[in-house]
Amino acid sequence: xxxxxxxxxxxxxxxxxxxxxxxxxxxxxxxxxxxxxxxxxxxxxxxxxxxxxxxxxxxxxxxxxxxxxxxxxxxxxxxxxxxxx
Numbered sequence: 001x002x003x004x005x006x007x008x009x010x011x012x013x014x015x016x017x018x019x020x021x022x023x024x025x026x027x028x029x030x031x032x033x034x035x036x037x038x039x040x041x042x043x044x045x046x047x048x049x050x051x052x053x054x055x056x057x058x059x060x061x062x063x064x065x066x067x068x069x070x071x072x073x074x075x076x077x078x079x080x081x082x083x084x085x
Contacts, residue, residue, distance in 0.1 A: 005082075008077075008078055009071060009078065012070045012071065012074025013067055013070040013074060016066045016067055016070020016071065016073065017067055019066055020063060020066025020069075021066070023062065024059065035051070
């Protein structure tokens with residue numbers, strides 16, 4: 001049962017990472033479209049190199065958040081489905 005639990009939680013963690021890639025792509029496509037259409041209005045005073053740095057920092061934060069969210073959901077649903085019958 002312990003091996004099954006580890007695989008279950010690992011699968012949920014992977015799912016959380018995949019989910020964050022989807023969120024990242026949607027936000028990035030939306031905001032880059034705004035930036036390319038009217039950079040002065042939507043750049044918030046940042047230059048393109050600064051936006052590039054913001055992108056990298058945001059990517060790391062989203063990756064970690066996705067992994068943590070998936071891990072938390074795996075533990076939550078394991079308890080809900082298998083331990084509390």
